[in-house]
Amino acid sequence: MEKIKLKKVLLVGSGALTIGQAGEFDYSGSQCLKALREEGIKTILVNPNIATIQTSKGMADKIYFLPVTPYFVEQVIKKEKPNGIMLAFGGQTALNCGVELYKKGIFKKYNVDVLGTSVQTIIDTEDRNLFKKRLSEINVKVPESKAVGTVNEGLKAAKKIKYPVMARIAYALGGQGSGIAYNEKELKEILTKAFSYSKQILVEKYVGGWKEIEYEVVRDKFDNCITVCNMENFDPMGIHTGESIVVAPSQTLTNSEYHKLREIAIRVIRHLGIVGECNIQYALDPESEDYCVIEVNARLSRSSALASKATGYPLAFIAAKLALGYSLTEIENKITKKTMACFEPALDYVVIKIPRWDLEKFRKVKFQIGSEMKSVGEVMAIGRKFEEALQKALRMLGIGLHGLVCNSIKINNNLNTELKNPTDKRVMAIAEAIKGNYSIDKIYSLTKIDKWFLYKIKNIVDTEKEIRKHGIKTVPSELIRLAKQQGFSDFQIARLLFADKNYEDNALAVRNLRKKYNIVPYVKQIDTLAAEWPAKTNYLYVTYNGSRDDIRFQDKNSAIVLGSGAYRIGSSVEFDWCCVNAVLTLKELKYNTIMINYNPETVSTDYDVCDRLYFEEMSFERVLDIYEKEAPNGVIISMGGQIPNNLAMRLHKQKVRVLGTSPESIDNAEDRHKFSKLCDRLQIDQPEWIEAATIKSAEEFANRVKYPVLIRPSYVLSGAAMSVAFNKKYLDKYLQKATEVSKEHPVVISKFITNAKEIEIDAVAYKGKILVYAISEHVENAGVHSGDATLVLPPQFTYIETIRRIKGIAKKLASALEITGPFNIQFIAKNNEIKVIECNLRSSRSFPFVSKVTKYNFIDIATKAMLDIVKNERYNTVDLDYVGVKAPQFSFSRLHGADPVLGVEMASTGEVACLGENISEAFLKALLSVGYKMPEKNILLSTGTVKNKAYLLESIKKLEENKFNLYATKGTHDFYKKYGINTKILYWPLEKKEPNILTYLKERKIDLVINIPKSYEEEELENDYLIRRSAVDFNIPLLTNPQNTKLFIESISKLKMEDLEIKDWDEYG
């Protein structure tokens, strides 16, 4: 064996989750670490994403919670002296960082081998001109294009190529900054923005409407090269693959097309010399075999995570082994444990991925989807019919869809417009169009979605029509069977069969009827070889297109853990961390572990995490199906966030054994009336609230407690449809919005307390007694959603007395609700008053953060508690010798037009956490991890209300002392002038006079923008919005919160880059 002799390898992680780069890199990094450890190689990881599995104990030998930037990675290399480095497992962030280090000669300097694909090959794939050149060497076609360095060059190139053209950025993730231009004006706009991210832009012939096809390719250094999976985008070229519905394997390709593209893929990847895994994307003419290669990603990607989960082939693990020098013929197929890794999986099912968007959460964002990625997560459904998988996937999205039909979601646009210029609701619009008697040809001409997909959608619509003709008494069994085979839920069928709105009971009636007819689902295995060989692992899905189960259900001592579902704003990798840790604890306790989850970006859906993985819906119906088959000892619903938590009572009513806190207690905490009564009884203070049934009662309440008030639906997750109303006008407007989101649950209005501190407790209890807890404080005042807040642990600014009282309240609640397991309470503290604002009897977003900072695994303790295993141990979580700071990651740059300001609606897509000797150090590291830079010279100030201006006075003085050039808007300038601080006035954007703020931003003369909005919710003045938006568009760090700003200025005044210590996790504590 000619493997590289390596002792120590550095893995570069991907940092915080952002749009375009999400949980899939926890999957790939974790697999890479496992592969390295199997070889006995010491592993070093740089990744500030504290919520990931890869940054957990035992995954890497040393973990650095530091920014993935060339500076910090170089410092780690200097300190650790690894022999090798892996760049392909941390997404575009790691790749870009690696290329920069390579160009600076860092790897040579420290004698580090880049493992797997060489950096030169990476550059060949990322630099559009080089890429084109390399492909033309082997007669492979690419769209006509020109790489340009200036706007003018771009316009000239477009003239030659002819419009429409597409502008693409080199070294970008998720199509960031790209766009389609139909004329010079549009292109100019795109290019101007794009050049703030990149020095090189590709102006390319736009092949919109062609089929978009991808192949995942694996190659070893012996030149063995295989394609593990191909995928077809439901949405044609023009819609970013991250925004497209994707199907695996391809459905509409003939043998000739499939293998022509496969052969080209292999030829290209061999020619480029990739070692490991990569992805190649094609545009394929829907009317001939003409094609062109769109791009090659020389690294693990979102697509490869999807392909891995879709086929069962552990791409990341294999890629890591290949990077170490193995041949594909030497690695075992981990699924069959009988066959080898050198093969191409044969699927006997169809897989559909649908992106999950959260566009409603952002103000001013465009809903149209296109060449840039905006989705924040995705779901993957498996079926043996396209219809089955599609309806499953739509339910999995968790946006209130019951499948393709029987929904109450409205299409706001005109249908033709919606079909032609799709939004996130396109697939629903197709169903609507079919119902509206659009011909398939017409829909095709509007959407360019292959007719095969449209026919399948029509099948579902036809079945819906057919069922609607019947009632529960007359519906033929064969029709129910067909509906179930096409993925209809009991709920959907009930909606069609019953006139009344007693949905839950009706759905159960359908369930009982179909069981009587013996229409039940069967469990099938994903085995990579379409049953040709027996499979050893149990990677499972459920289908009605079958007649027998693949597996037997005789496991004694098993437990089901419900996963976290699709990543969305407010529920992300942190819940996957909780689920995986629960599974690990169950395994340690010799339980047979069963996981249900449907998110392909997760570690919990990896082949080697649990004993049985159901890649399935987490609907009440499906969980019950699986529960009935598996008959486990119990189900854990408190690890995956709000999605499984919502099932508590319904499962409980069907006599499902829920482990941990009883569902009744969960209901007591979730139901505001019950919870409020409990608080009153326990003499725990809450902000005043009412449940408003009418607008009038809401207004009366608001007048009584005085504006502002907070409006929200119950069973809230990450502040969905939550709003603050500052006056009657807004109250009326927001009420309409909130009721639309959830009609079944009433609207809750409460007093919104401003200028207060927010504090959280994460804890675990056993039979009402707290076992371990951690208290974190928010840097920002209350009013910023806890998911967008900067958390500090242990608290640095909170009084001991406050901490003591918070602990006291938590104890009372734990005892009253007889909590067993994890829980989280959020508090507001103002003027020595402490009020409870939220209580969740489940793990929270901050569990991985508190577990890793305190070094006590809260989930392990919680899982054991649920199984009556309690250690008599005292945990110190307050008196730590270091500080942990968790900071949010925003993705505003990817959301065209969105106002980058914080509010009660959560907007961040990810988070990081760093450790430091003091809060300043930890805070700075965290901010540098989410894209902030140390300002060098020029800072723009626009500091909001007089109160905030005064609040920041001392900080601004410090900036002046530190010799920063301060620019300011007129009002800010005048204010600080009074205090002897000199700032240069820049004109407001709308004043259109020079020197104008916008010009300074465009020309990147400003290093940091401080723009404090005047209020949380009111629509800001256009001028302020323009400043914030331009800062984001031109990639300039932006601070909008006064507390955050103050801490940032304090920190940069105290610390320089070189003061930030390079210490691994173990060195703290």
Place this chain on the structure above:
Amino acid sequence: MLLKKNAKLILEDGSVFYGFSFASESSVSGEVVFSTGMVGYPESLTDPSYKGQILCLTYPLIGNYGIPSNETDRYSMPKNFESYAIHIQGLVISDYSFEYSHWSAKKSLGEWLKEHNIPGIYGVDTRELTKKLREKGSMLGKIIINGKDVELYDPNKVDLVKEVTIKKPVIYDNSNNKARENQRFSVHERSSAQSFALVSQKSLISVNSIENNSDKKDNFNRNKKLNQNNSIIEMSEIAKGAISCASAQSKPAISEHAQKHATHFSAGSVFDKIKIIKKNSKNKKIVILVDCGVKNNIMRNLLKRELAVIRVPYDYDFFKLDFDGIVLSNGPGDPKMCKTAIANIKKAIEKNIPVFGICLGNQILALAAGADTYKLKYGHRSQNQPCVMEGTKRCFITTQNHGYAVDTKTLPKEWEPLFTNINDNTNEGIKHKTKPFFSCQFHPEANPGPVDTEFLFDEFVKKLSQ
């Protein structure tokens, strides 16, 4: 709702799988096998190696892109099919696409099967069926539609090759076609179909193929058609009046155009043709293609490499002809049934004539060399079989369709394995240690499946010149 016609598949062990008919409503029997390939049903169904078999496709969504046209390629072979007929007894799938979508599609899979009187059933739990076949081995079975029962039929007891081989030799030559040779990797533009048709009219010297799967005869008006072809050889044949009739199926032809070109020749005329070929091009290599049920793409691959091909019946005595090498084709059934072919190859080995065997050809070469073959429990039928070339770390992904295998242990001393399947370590090819005889168990011609091993045809061409 569609009116569904009930159908079922009964296996010899008594298990029954229920489904619905989507093709010909006739009951049939045969050996039930499964294939895990995800694309290429038009190619698979016309592969003569499936003769006598009821095929279960494990990929559940079938019929998506319909069935392409009957157009012919530049060799006047049907461009989109591997022979002139559907060879399976019946088709078993999970989900049938009644509505298909593809620019090249002319009809649905169901319509096509119906035209050829082949039954097809959908709605079957094909995974369960596959597992059963995997565990118990390939079984006989029958598709029953409309309750009309049939006798169990065991194709393995029949000389299947005899049913699919051509009846008389045919010569294919592809001279003056260099311009098209670099076609392989180039892009097929929109108009490719038309331009191909034109080229084939102009540049083919001899366009001769023959219906290969029938016992019934059909007459065509050949002279008229042949006159349209500017073929020297054919013209000469016409002059001699040596043209006999092709045999053709009574079923509607896949490619009428191609069939109209079908001619074959008596042995005497073959000599003349060889002479003409040699006269026109001294360096031209001529190979005997022993047709045991050959797939068109094997012929395309040979012709593409400037070889003249004499396609002969599997039991044909070709030693009287002047040729440079032998290709043993794929084909159905037990290789031991091909007694004459085995004897002929033994002779070829003695005479040191280069031999290249494919699939059944691998088994026949092994038997001729003195090794043994055996029946696999459930065969290899897929497009993802990894085969390592012996003595290297190179692994190739291959298409396979075989129920029998060569027993490596029985290879004589002067022979060695060439490829081995790394999933189950079965033999995937053999070679003589010193002499120009080699073969592979998989399908280097692909169609359907990956084209990774097409280089073996180049290897063979090299052997011809050595």
